[in-house]
Amino acid sequence: MKWDEFFVFTHDPMLFAAMISIVLGGLAIFVGLTYFKKWGYLWTEWLTTVDHKRIGVMYILVALVMLFRGGVDALLMRAQSAVPENGLLNAQHYNEIFTTHGLLMILFMAMPFIIGLMNVIIPLQIGARDVAFPRLNAVSFWLFAAGAALLNISFVIGGSPDAGWTAYFPLASLEYSPTVGNNYYSLALQISGIGTLMTGINFIVTILKMRAPGMTLMKMPMFTWSVLITNVIIVFAFPVLTVALALMMLDRQFGTQFFTMSNGGMDMLWANLFWVWAHPEVYIVILPAFGIYSEIISTFARKNLYGYKSMVVSMVAISLLSFLVWAHHFYTMGQGVMANSIFSIATMAIAVPTGVKMFNWLFTLHKGKITFTTPMLYSLAFIPIFTIGGVTGVMLGMASADYQYHNTMFLVAHFHYVLIPGTVFAVIAGFHYWYPKVFGYQLNERLGKLGFWLITISFNVAFMPLFILGLNGMTRRMYTYSEETGFGPLNMLSFVGALGLALGFIVLVYNIYWSARYSPRDTSGDPYDARSPEWSTHSPVPVYNFAIVPTINSLDAFWYAKKNKAPFFEGKYEPIHMPSNSGQPFLMGVAFCFWGFFMVFSWWIPAIISALGIFATMIYRTFERDHGYYISVEEIERTENALRGDKQ
């Protein structure tokens, strides 16, 4: 391999700028940590932590950075297509950007943001002191981080994947995509995917086995239910991705014939395997969002959730259907009328349980005492905007009609109308909603609402025109178009919307800064007079979560305890067993990152050495004897008194 194929950033001034900014950013962090003498703090408090709250915060932090990265990609794409015959990006760069935009936003922004919220909230919502396997949880995070790092360096070293986030064969084969870009694809996703699978197992066990006494399955908060179902989907969908990516790697780097056009391979096999994972993946990012909305709507409507049982049943139905609709992503790729009809019907069937949920939220709002806080505004905006996404989804789901819409901007508009009001609004709403639980103060409401209006309005300005462009015949993934097509003005409007969205996210980030400095501290632990158990403990949450594990007699038990002025926590303090921190997961992540990098370039000797590094961390783990530690009763008393503000 030649050096200029390796350091691809030397080709293009924009990539060079990206490289410089990465180096400067890294340098700034390095100097900052050294100057403020924070290396030890970083290591002992964060890099080695097994505390679910801190792991959750790290997930969300990485997700926000990836949101920035994916957002810059989006801005560049919209800028490129804002005017006809634009030369801002060349075709190759455009291909790389729409590919990484999709990958980053779905796998390294939406999923980790949701997994982050899951990590912070689930143990608190079920009255547990941590997840079932705290150490494995840290491994999950560091594998995810390793995958994210690998995908991000691809831009400047070796070249990014450029065959779309779906990476269809034969386009993604070595013959048609000769750069290492798609090697990054297979390895970065593989590493972070293993982490996600571990998360899935961890949370299923946590939710099934570690609930507070009395909390039966049908007394779990709705977010917990949604996360349980999501993790079941993860456990059965991610192995398919594991196989698909392994086969991709074998085809590209070891000359196998899985997806080739000759020698008995089958290119459509990739499309099927990919979507058997990727369609459930859509529900992995949307079901927890439904859970978040359920919590927020019920809290700020001051009513219990309408139709709790039907909510659960419809989520289970959605999770089953999610595995039966994958072929609707490629109706036009020649699978025959019968298959298309079956997948068409299954696809439209999903609208039924989703509709049930919609009506449940509306009935929860009905006659509620609604307070219009920032998270509530996002939840309220979600209902109509997501419905547009859902209705256009049914349009796309009809196989015969889909021949008109397939791979046009109409499709692009549709899935942004589902994913942004569905998942992105939900994670932002959840972020605002649970922020005081983690940091002990609320985000500023004025800035929050300003951000909400900017994001919601700009979102519609950015994506509504794409519906019309698609119906007018503009296909997706076109790096430019001629003036005669008449696509120019609507694309320009969409670019304006994209700028507005960027502004909205800047306000959001500024809000974090402003609130950290000026926001009043919340000492109650329950700033919204909310319903579920996470609000019963202090904010910020002590390391052991609950000094006494509560007994849950009903859904919304905390709410009823408050209304009836009954004590929620009964019993005496007892020593609490906690898991100890460890650097092993972090080192494992580092080893995986190096292994992935060397594998991308087929440098076998370094790859084998890194693989030995991975095994070394595993061997260390199996021979390690770590029984954790106990927090004494005196220490619990001291912490509790301090958090309550007692002066003793």
Next chain:
Amino acid sequence: MKIDNSLPLEYSTEENRLKILGFWIFLGAEIALFSTLFTVYFVLVNGVGNGPSPKDIYELKMVLIQTFLLLTSSFTIGLGIHAMRLGLKKAMMTFFIITLVLGLGFLVFEIEEFITYVHEGATIQTSGFLSSLFTLLGTHGLHVTFGLFWGTAILMQVKKQGFTPETTNKSFIFSLYWHFLDVVWIFIFSFVYLKGLM
């Protein structure tokens, strides 16, 4: 750590029970993984291109030896766990060592089989059929290989520490893993080899 003495040692603590359930769910994910590999194999089994077809290369004798070795190892690890429940450290270790030796034997014959195929010009690069065959068998074989190292590490701990809630838990989980590999092999034997030879 509360130890419940009414349960076998590997189930005796809360942490142990969580680990066993977690491992069962992991095996669920493994079923999904192998199901996908089987599906890939069934899709590509007729994609022989210019290479040999299943009938041309499969040899029942080699496969029967492998099957015998692996099935016996599944039986001996069952005896090992039984001995563990009775608190017989030496018997347990003996059965585990037999299990691992049988596993190693299986692996030797599998590698032998691969070498034979390659000598006949049937490599992983030859056709869609052979790519999927080698990947399915190879994934199973890698699991067995990993199991050999894992089992050895557990044996070393049992030897040093005796039966504790941790070591028994690890041994028990390892036995679940080993039985699972056996089940996968039964499917490979039936639906890859026997069906291919029909």
